Amino acid sequence: xxxxxxxxxxxxxxxxxxxxxxxxxxxxxxxxxxxxxxxxxxxxxxxxxxxxxxxxxxxxxxxxxxxxxxx
Amino acid sequence: xxxxxxxxxxxxxxxxxxxxxxxxxxxxxxxxxxxxxxxxxxxxxxxxxxxxxxxxxxxxxxxxxxxxxxxxxxxxxxxxxxxxxxxxxxxxxxxxxxxxxxxxxxxxxxxxxxxxxxxxxxxxxxxxxxxxxxx
Numbered sequence: 001x002x003x004x005x006x007x008x009x010x011x012x013x014x015x016x017x018x019x020x021x022x023x024x025x026x027x028x029x030x031x032x033x034x035x036x037x038x039x040x041x042x043x044x045x046x047x048x049x050x051x052x053x054x055x056x057x058x059x060x061x062x063x064x065x066x067x068x069x070x071x
Numbered sequence: 072x073x074x075x076x077x078x079x080x081x082x083x084x085x086x087x088x089x090x091x092x093x094x095x096x097x098x099x100x101x102x103x104x105x106x107x108x109x110x111x112x113x114x115x116x117x118x119x120x121x122x123x124x125x126x127x128x129x130x131x132x133x134x135x136x137x138x139x140x141x142x143x144x145x146x147x148x149x150x151x152x153x154x155x156x157x158x159x160x161x162x163x164x165x166x167x168x169x170x171x172x173x174x175x176x177x178x179x180x181x182x183x184x185x186x187x188x189x190x191x192x193x194x195x196x197x198x199x200x201x202x203x204x205x206x
Contacts, residue, residue, distance in 0.1 A: 044148040
């Protein structure tokens with residue numbers, strides 16, 4: 001038995017659609033799969049930053065570290 | 072939560088058992104798992120302690136609390152799976168489907184399913200297996 005699903009229409013700009021198609025190609029996912037992954041990740045980041053944790057990008061080679069601030 | 076009928080093989084006697092694969096575990100399922108396994112985990116710890124096994128060699132899961140882990144199930148990134156036979160849980164796992172990507176070619180940057188936690192019912196392990204220890 002599969003989970004029930006709902007369908008929606010998504011309006012994207014040409015640029016946004018190009019980015020979505022590029023990600024789908026690189027990740028070997030469908031466009032729906034990319035959006036689903038993005039939503040899971042966004043929710044995870046939202047919950048953890050709301051709980052006081054920080055999201056950080058780190059470049060070990062360059063010794064750089066930057067906190068990602070979310071809107 | 073969804074459930075699918077499966078068959079599993081009991082290693083001790085090669086018997087094929089009818090079981091249920093439960094996907095989309097809910098916090099109440101993890102409460103049920105802890106309730107069923109708590110006394111068994113304590114028996115494992117007592118047995119290891121009495122045998123002089125140092126705590127660092129005890130199973131990592133001997134101190135786990137699935138109820139505490141259940142808060143993560145509200146995230147879409149986290150999924151819980153379990154196997155049960157006649158309402159008795161015999162295995163549980165929690166996976167992360169959003170946070171990790173492959174680091175090595177040819178799958179570099181592609182999404183990975185990361186196994187966060189997995190535990191077998193204590194009486195299904197070698198530590199408590201045996202006729203006299205089965206419930």
